Amino acid sequence: MIEFRDLVKSYGDRTVLGPVSGRIEEGGITSLIGPNGAGKSTLLTLLGRLAAPTSGTVLLDGTDVHRTPSAEMARRLAILRQDNHFTARVTVRELVAFGRFPHSRGRLTAEDHEHIDRALGFLDLGDLAGRYLDQLSGGQRQRAYVAMVLAQDTRYALLDEPLNNLDIKHAVRMMEQLRSAADELNKTVVLVVHDINIAAGYSDHIIALRDGAIVANGTPAELMDPDLLTRIFDTPVQVHEVDGRPLAVHHR
């Protein structure tokens, strides 16, 4: 379980998040939704120890993520940021193999190679494994990053907009993978997602943020409320039932 208490993040005298408190139960998928600038990425990077909070604490299964040695943390929690740029030229396979670093410290075992191959397969990267990242399309690159996180094989995985740049097929496929990781391997996945219907369709739990505060927190059924969504996104949203599932519609 990830538990965060009174988290605040400020830049100078501008507070962009908090104070927020809450918990993310073990197992299952939790999605963070909300408009641009709501503080979703900020919250995720604080939970994933990439940034230090101005105040407040984050406990992962009882230990403070900001005080636990990074190497130990990396075997329990993996995080992928929204934007990833680097100038180093590495191949897809090399990148995914680095996901095993927390476990093998660079000496890859047969088990590591299994994890790497499985992650490449899950994300449909088999044919691209030998390509350099700078020779890939945006969506292919995004899949490579997610494959690296899957190869890291941690109980907790935090992914900031993993569906960025993905076509429908790969978006659905990735969500199915994450779903089965949660159901079959009891992994805890936290996502930032912009598509409300994807969030509702695949999550167990949704946290909605707006202006640095948590404005709603509940099951997809509870969140799929036209008035609530309209308020969160400042845009008229209707919810229709299609095949017995709620579907948010925000266009004419």
Next chain:
Amino acid sequence: MLRRLALPCAVLVVLGLVVASLLTGGYDIDLHSLLHDPEARRMFLISRVPRTLALILAAAAMAVSGVIMQMLVQNRFVEPTTTGTAEWSALGVLLLTLVAPGAPVLVKMACAAVFAFVGSVLFLSLLGRLALRSQVIVPIVGIMLGAVVGAVTTYIASSANLMQTLPAWRSGGFSSVVKGTYEPLWVVGVLVVVLYAVADRITIAGLGRDMAVSLGLSYRRILYLGLAMVALATGVTSIVVGFLPFLGLVVPNLVSMVRGDDVRSNLPWAVLGGVALLTVCDLIGRTVVAPLEIPASVILGAVGAVIFLSLILRRFARGGAVHA
């Protein structure tokens, strides 16, 4: 099959260059006189062997420094002479000479390395403060910073009449290297071994701070370790032979173009490439105006500048990549 043979072939080529370097020079030394003339053998061991060893070690030092810096700074165009690191080490040596003229070479080395380290940390914090990311601006800032430090050093040296102590003034020549002067360079061998051990960490650091932290690396520690290694390599090289411009830039870039940036598997290629380039430059410098000699660094500077420019132009040709 071809891939398997590539490395042994490269080793053979470099060995050939090394033998050519050993057999080139002022005194009449060839295979025949080496076998029959004890005086020739003595000269060979006192001057030729140390000179060639210094060449190999200095080349390795600069190539390895370039690899480390380019990964840590995430910029293709940084190396000790485009970040001011080398100039800082020269300033360190000069100040030490002012304070303690007779200091042993190990103290000099340490002092040069400490200054180089402080200089690189200053450079990095300047980049952080200016939020500079542009691939091309970063080395320009570094070169300017180096020029300022170099000017201060030259000013102090000329007013204290110490110009001849300056590594920059000695400008990367190997002609004065004899037995007894090159030995500090052996520390480079140690550095190469250490780099091999931490190679994966350096590559991961090259993926940026956030990826490195997510993978459980102590980013700060690897950053400072890398900078310390570069500082030591630069310090010892500039004391023994002077500056070797662009080597740390050209070789890692060429290696990266062909093989990507996996530091561990690239390491032998970077070292071999560095040795090949420097040996060729040194051979050219020693033969074109024989019996006089042009310092290897001058040839290297000319060749390196051309390759540096073409690398930058390649980036411009690829468009947006310049700002990436």
